[in-house]
Amino acid sequence: MNKLLERLIGRLPIGWLQLSHNKGRFAAAIAGVAFATLLVLMQLGIQGAMKIGSLMPYSLLNADIIISANDGSTLTDRSNVARARLFQALGVAGVASGAPAYIGILEFRQPDGVPTTLQTFGFSVSDKAFTTADVAAKFDQLALENTALIDVKTRGVDAAIFEELKAGKPYPFEVNGQTLNAVDTIEVGGTFTADGTMFVSDQTFLRFFGKRTSSAPNHILLKVADGVSPTVVLERLRAKFKGQALTIETLDDFAAADLAFQTTERPTGIIFGFGVIMGTIVGIVIVYQVLSTDVADHLREYATFKAMGYDQRFFLGIVTEEAIILAVLGYIPGLFASFGLYQVMTTLTSLPVQMDGARIVYVFVGTLLACALSGAIATRRLAAADPADLF
Amino acid sequence: MSAPALTLSQLDHFFGTGEARKQAIFDINLTLERGKLTILMGPSGSGKTTLLTLMGCLREVQSGSVKLLGEELRAAPEAQLVSLRRRLGFIFQAHNLHESLTATQNVLMGLQVHGKGNPAQQRKAARHMLGLVGLSDRLDYLPSSLSGGQKQRVAVARALVSNPEIVFADEPTAALDKESGHTVVKMLKTLGEERGTTTVMVTHDNRILEMADRIITMEEGRVISDELQTPKG
Numbered sequence: 201m202n203k204l205l206e207r208l209i210g211r212l213p214i215g216w217l218q219l220s221h222n223k224g225r226f227a228a229a230i231a232g233v234a235f236a237t238l239l240v241l242m243q244l245g246i247q248g249a250m251k252i253g254s255l256m257p258y259s260l261l262n263a264d265i266i267i268s269a270n271d272g273s274t275l276t277d278r279s280n281v282a283r284a285r286l287f288q289a290l291g292v293a294g295v296a297s298g299a300p301a302y303i304g305i306l307e308f309r310q311p312d313g314v315p316t317t318l319q320t321f322g323f324s325v326s327d328k329a330f331t332t333a334d335v336a337a338k339f340d341q342l343a344l345e346n347t348a349l350i351d352v353k354t355r356g357v358d359a360a361i362f363e364e365l366k367a368g369k370p371y372p373f374e375v376n377g378q379t380l381n382a383v384d385t386i387e388v389g390g391t392f393t394a395d396g397t398m399f400v401s402d403q404t405f406l407r408f409f410g411k412r413t414s415s416a417p418n419h420i421l422l423k424v425a426d427g428v429s430p431t432v433v434l435e436r437l438r439a440k441f442k443g444q445a446l447t448i449e450t451l452d453d454f455a456a457a458d459l460a461f462q463t464t465e466r467p468t469g470i471i472f473g474f475g476v477i478m479g480t481i482v483g484i485v486i487v488y489q490v491l492s493t494d495v496a497d498h499l500r501e502y503a504t505f506k507a508m509g510y511d512q513r514f515f516l517g518i519v520t521e522e523a524i525i526l527a528v529l530g531y532i533p534g535l536f537a538s539f540g541l542y543q544v545m546t547t548l549t550s551l552p553v554q555m556d557g558a559r560i561v562y563v564f565v566g567t568l569l570a571c572a573l574s575g576a577i578a579t580r581r582l583a584a585a586d587p588a589d590l591f
Numbered sequence: 592m593s594a595p596a597l598t599l600s601q602l603d604h605f606f607g608t609g610e611a612r613k614q615a616i617f618d619i620n621l622t623l624e625r626g627k628l629t630i631l632m633g634p635s636g637s638g639k640t641t642l643l644t645l646m647g648c649l650r651e652v653q654s655g656s657v658k659l660l661g662e663e664l665r666a667a668p669e670a671q672l673v674s675l676r677r678r679l680g681f682i683f684q685a686h687n688l689h690e691s692l693t694a695t696q697n698v699l700m701g702l703q704v705h706g707k708g709n710p711a712q713q714r715k716a717a718r719h720m721l722g723l724v725g726l727s728d729r730l731d732y733l734p735s736s737l738s739g740g741q742k743q744r745v746a747v748a749r750a751l752v753s754n755p756e757i758v759f760a761d762e763p764t765a766a767l768d769k770e771s772g773h774t775v776v777k778m779l780k781t782l783g784e785e786r787g788t789t790t791v792m793v794t795h796d797n798r799i800l801e802m803a804d805r806i807i808t809m810e811e812g813r814v815i816s817d818e819l820q821t822p823k824g
């Protein structure tokens with residue numbers, strides 16, 4: 201190790217020798233950095249899951265433009281839109297087709313009494329092209345009344361049920377006093393708004409949501425004609441519906457606005473954002489403590505080095521070396537621990553808490569920078585002092 | 592040899608500010624020739640350490656002038672001080688070895704300040720130097736497992752390994768018993784002599800006095816006697 205570092209740095213690896221000389225403090229420092237790294241990675245993991253969860257419903261839709269009431273920020277917190285807008289929109293040049301989308305949350309109780317919520321999408325069977333290919337391929341089965349496609353990743357549902365479903369045995373369950381038959385499965389995964397996702401026909405939807413009517417869907421989805429720019433059509437639509445209480449956006453922009461709302465305006469999003477900042481601060485404080493104590497403990501030696509003709513760059517070098525060692529040795533266990541905890545969280549919550557490559561790199565670079573920054577601060581008091589005043 | 596090793600003129604030094612401001616060095620004028628051993632004597636508090644640190648670029652020169660190896664230290668930029676320090680060797684009252692480095696590594700620090708160089712050659716030079724101070728069987732010991740005298744000898748090796756032009760030693764024997772103290776000082780003198788090094792030493796060891804070329808005595812920040820002599824021993 202020493203020889204390798206010496207070759208790497210071109211001088212004695214004093215930082216390494218200094219750190220490893222005091223084993224107890226070294227271990228504590230590594231544990232501190234590991235903990236801070238873990239904290240940040242956990243918060244980012246949850247944030248990432250929230251992001252995936254917020255965008256999940258949009259990934260089930262296949263449309264260019266969405267028209268909604270303008271009194272909310274997400275897919276589900278708005279008033280309804282009059283279906284008449286769909287017919288008016290179809291008259292706008294460049295709009296090829298459109299469909300009303302009905303969205304709501306249904307709750308059912310499993311035999312053991314556990315309540316399970318399903319985010320339910322209702323589409324006319326003839327509008328199946330407004331859903332993703334996987335859902336569309338199975339949509340015809342929903343022509344039969346009171347049937348549904350159910351998410352195999354629905355939280356808290358016995359996996360055996362889905363096995364039987366896939367084998368062709370429908371799964372009946374009670375919702376609002378009526379029986380709904382799950383006839384096939386789709387794979388979606390956890391969202392924050394419900395335990396799972398379900399697709400039904402518009403007829404079935406209206407039967408289960410007694411207060412809803414076909415004339416007032418949640419959203420209107422539009423596709424533009426081939427070769428026409430959605431933004432051009434968007435402008436025409438906005439001009440046509442000028443002054444009405446509507447939000448007209450491309451589906452992507454609508455989803456992005458929803459995500460921004462979730463992460464910066466909803467309490468949960470803000471809390472996890474704070475978690476990242478707190479983790480970073482904890483990490484900087486720990487490393488700064490370790491490095492500045494280390495500088496203070498070695499002040500006499502450093503003064504001697506300064507008297508021998510070593511300059512500030514040399515001391516920065518030692519402390520940077522220490523910072524990098526702490527960053528690397530602390531980051532690795534922190535990363536591995538977070539892989540483990542991601543797994544645990546995914547199992548416990550069915551939320552898509554996943555590591556992504558960019559996060560591994562960003563957090564490592566962040567750890568390095570935080571460590572180097574604390575190191576630079578820790579050497580400040582050496583810079584101005586006369587060597588004779590340091591003894 | 593061109594300029595003298597050191598030329599001090601009208602050197603004053605003050606500690607503290609305002610009410611607490613106190614003069615520690617008063618109007619010192621001295622010229623030290625190269626290759627000589629000068630001993631600095633005087634009672635405690637007479638300003639020996641202060642003078643030594645002023646001469647060795649370890650303290651900012653406030654008033655008067657210090658010319659070290661021909662270069663003026665007063666108001667010299669940090670970079671110039673750094674490169675001058677590399678031409679000096681310093682031995683302090685306490686050994687000031689780095690506790691995490693072995694004897695050899697501590698001595699290497701005296702070489703690496705001049706740049707990377709050839710690691711194998713540097714290691715060899717460090718070991719050779721430790722041999723000269725009688726520590727060839729303690730090369731890879733950490734300071735914590737060396738005696739006081741051995742530690743101070745490592746410090747001597749570290750100061751001398753890069754063949755400094757001037758060596759400053761401030762009571763290098765203060766923390767040692769009489770015998771090992773004498774060994775260290777004797778080593779410093781002999782090694783300096785062999786290399787033609789200029790040595791300025793603060794010491795209370797009387798046996799060393801007669802080996803010196805010059806003895807300067809201070810009192811209350813002033814030079815009160817300055818004697819040249821022909822060294823014996």
Ligand SMILES: Nc1ncnc2c1ncn2[C@@H]1O[C@H](COP(=O)(O)OP(=O)(O)OP(=O)(O)O)[C@@H](O)[C@H]1O
Pocket residue numbers: 606607615633634635636637638639640641642
């Ligand atoms: N950093 C300092 N701040 C304030 N006063 C100081 C400082 N260093 C030394 N002095 C004062 O300057 C005077 C000279 O001190 P110096 O250390 O040079 O004496 P010395 O001859 O080396 O003494 P000793 O033999 O005890 O080492 C003393 O009065 C001392 O109190």
Ligand SMILES: [Mg+2]
Pocket residue numbers: 639640641761
């Ligand atoms: Mg002194």
